[in-house]
Amino acid sequence: MGRAPCCDKATVKKGPWSPEEDAMLKNYIEEHGTGGNWIALPHKIGLKRCGKSCRLRWLNYLRPNIKHGDFTPEEDSIICSLYISIGSRWSIIAAQLPGRTDNDVKNYWNTKLKKRLLGRRKDRDTHQRQSATPAMSEMSTENMNDGERALSASAMERIQLCMQLQELQNPLGAHHNPLVWPGTLSSNSFNSNSSTVTVAEQGQSSSMNEHLMNAQLEGAAMDGLGSPSSAENSNMISMEAELEELLYGEGNRGKAGVVDGGVQQGDVDWWSYDQGKSPVGSWDFTPEANAVFQDYTSVYDI
DNA sequence: AAGCCAATCAACCGCATCCAA
């Protein structure tokens, strides 16, 4: 039994696209559009490709205004912030970065940013293990119990990144920090009615532990997105700066913060999206991504 | 120059969701 294949794999070509194939696909779509049916598209053009493959090629490579490589510090900051906030929702993250595709962002995170951030944590752990708080030590991967090992890599990364930021902000009492770790303190600290990033949605998680930990992370993120008190706002600014430090190291603060014309990093931070410039007006903002940010802005009164 | 290895990125795969019949 099983699922019917989307195309005839025996007659469909796989692997890298040739310039001729690219030209055929690009010319056709520019002239006729996709016609609302990717499956039928390759047959119309005469391409021996799967419809899904055509769609991917168009979205990730052939579409106009695609940017490749050379992520800016500002983009780094957005990616990291959103990853910590919402996890591996690459399409949503990419929608905040004009010209970037989800595939690009995902690759960039996996090959560069993740290593840059977690690598720094590893270095720091090596130096600070002796003085780390018990909670921090228990969470290091080599000390994990079976339940903790059940956490997905993504969830673990987000925990590590959150903890890394906490550690920088408040080395002695990070777990009491309401900004970063609120879900552990109060089950009401995040809104379970949110239709997009909810505990229910985390039902894909493979274990209850991951379930709960994700909920805590979402809580952390959600509180960060809410209407902060002045004290929390101060924490946010601090967290923003710490993220910058993690990305670019001490002595390089400000690298991400100031771009052409003196624009501050605060203009793009994720906990203070303003109605005017974020999702709407973004390049290729999907309805799904739009829904996420509408939830953020309506539920958390941003 | 050759071989090895790690990094990078395009592309594939399979699952989840959407939506029309």
Place this chain on the structure above:
DNA sequence: CTTGGATGCGGTTGATTGGCT
């Protein structure tokens, strides 16, 4: 309400590239 096809998405794979020995 149910079903099945189409689409979207995230995880993973594999080919290519570049650096090092």
